[in-house]
Amino acid sequence: MMGPKQEAQAALFYEFSLEDHVPQDHLLRSIDRFVDLGSIRKYLADFYSHTGRPSVDPELLIRMLLVGYCFGIRSERRLCEEVHLNLAYRWFCRLDLTDRVPDHSTFSKNRHGRFRESELLRHLFETTVARCIEEGLVSGQRMAIDASLIEADANKQNSTPKEEWNASNIDPAEAPRAVREYLDTLDEAAFGAASEVQPKFTSHSDPASQWTAARKGPAFFSYSDNYLIDTDHGVIVDVEATRSIRQAEVGSTKTMLKRVKERFDLHPERLIADTAYGTGPLLGWLVDRRIAPHIPVFDKSGRNDGTWTRADFEWDAENDQYICPEGHALKQFRRNYSDPNRGPTGKGTSRYRALKEVCQVCPSKAKCCPNADARKISREEHEDARQDARDIAKTRQYELSMKLRKKVEMLFAHLERILGLGRLRLRGPCGANDEFLLAATAQNLRKLAKVFPAPQQTRKA
Structure with missing residues (x-):
């Protein structure tokens, strides 16, 4: 039998609780456990006037922004509409049914003013990172x-x-x-x-x-x-x-x-x-700070004509020279300079050369330098760090790093x-920095919510 037509009937009194209407497994319930905004008012105290009309609570604005970035609501005008209509969003933002949602223009005024002056969004992001460290997600x-x-x-x-x-x-x-x-x-x-x-x-x-x-x-x-x-x-x-x-x-x-x-x-x-970060200066900077570079070396020393590359030559650090596969030395300088300005500078690129008379009679000249009188090899300033990265690339840990x-x-x-x-x-x-910080904060909060979901409460019969 068809039921009666459903019609809305106005009631004089309502008994309504937001807490009861937000599902226990809702993402915002898990995220809310890790959002710590207790220090925001103190953090922003110096950027507010002590007189005049009271402002919108900055914690409310931050909570609304987090809702927008956690759920991909890109427009602040639409965000205000969604918070007005969605019960879970109202619950997360600490808004009751009768509380008014701030106007979208409030976000622009605060973002271009006190939020940027105080670097509040950076503070919010770092607070979230600190919580991830506290929960044991970061080693x-x-x-x-x-x-x-x-x-x-x-x-x-x-x-x-x-x-x-x-x-x-x-x-x-x-x-x-x-x-x-x-x-x-x-x-x-x-x-x-x-x-x-x-x-x-x-x-x-x-x-x-x-x-x-x-x-x-x-x-x-x-x-x-x-x-x-x-x-x-x-x-x-x-x-x-x-x-x-x-x-x-x-x-x-x-x-x-x-x-x-x-x-x-x-x-x-x-x-x-990846390879874009495998430059000599960055690798040298990392090695100096005892950070192992699990990075492919950005190297253009290879040759496509079949002749020997720099990798085929052995580096002799003690004597500051390369040794070719035939056993001949390639040196940067072959005599001592009395004038220090004419000697090695220790900066930039160094060039090592073999003797012309040695290369001309070498049986492997066709494989080494068929179009030159003698073989030359360039060595970067941070070649030792580059070699460290090449050695790391041969290990099993490096294979795991590429997966990570x-x-x-x-x-x-x-x-x-x-x-x-x-x-x-x-x-x-x-503007780009603000969006990137908020998005990264939202991703970390979603990570916390995924690893530590809100405990489920059994429903009463």
Whole structure:
């Protein structure tokens, strides 16, 4: 039999509890156990006036932002609508049914003001990392690093070719916020000072973003999201926004390793990365700090004509010379210099040469230097560190490290596909940094919730 038609009937009184209507296995219940915002008000105290109208609770704004980034709600206007309608979101944000949700414009005012001035989002991220360490998810022994391109909120139609771009003609007083941030980062190693090469195009709306075709497809403006993770459970221990060029991404490695050492006293015994990070200066920097580089060496010394490569020559460190397969010596200097300015400098690239008369009568000249009078070999400044990395690449631990490196790539896939951060919504270096920090915080909170889910309560009969 068909039941009666359902009609809404207004009641004079309601007995309603948000706590009873949020499922026990809801993700936000597990996340809420690890969100510690008790220190935010004290942290921001110096950035609020002691007079005037009371502001929106900063803890409420942070909780709403965490909801947005945990569930891929990219628009703050839509976020306010979702928090208004969703009971679980209201419960997490400590809002009752009758409490009003803040206006979306409140986020912009606080983000561009006190949140950035106080570096609150960095503080929030590091608080989450500290909780991961406290829960035993981070050992600090093995770390991996990588970068992912995130499309900027810019397009080619509103850009200028490098031949016509001149930053000195910009008036900071009349420039938009993203342009002023671009001018402030011209001397920073992560942005303007990372490379002297000018990009092919510069965006008018976000000039700090990099025009790149690194994905082997149509070029676009982007920023690089750099992650330093602990490979035990894939926890992100640091994050940095840079230009989308190799020099800036590699340079961020030093910045993040120094920061985790200072903030959390984490000093890894090995660092795992791909070939882009296998440059001599970075390998030398890691070896000097007793960090084993589990990184493929970025090496262009190989030859494709079948002749002997540098790897076929034996290095004699004691006598500062190479020994060729025929047993002849290749030396950098063959006499002592009385003038120290004419001797070896110890910097840059050194070149080792064999004697011309030896190479001319050598039976293996066709395999060694068929088109030259004598064989020459270049040796980088950090060749010892590069050789250490080559030796590590022959070990079983290195094979395990290459498998563990996939954890950081999985985090980037999760960032784009689950959290929806395929394109930035905020502009400028500060906007990119804000989004990357919030996204990394959300990923760490989701990791904690996955490893330590909220205990399930049995329902009453």
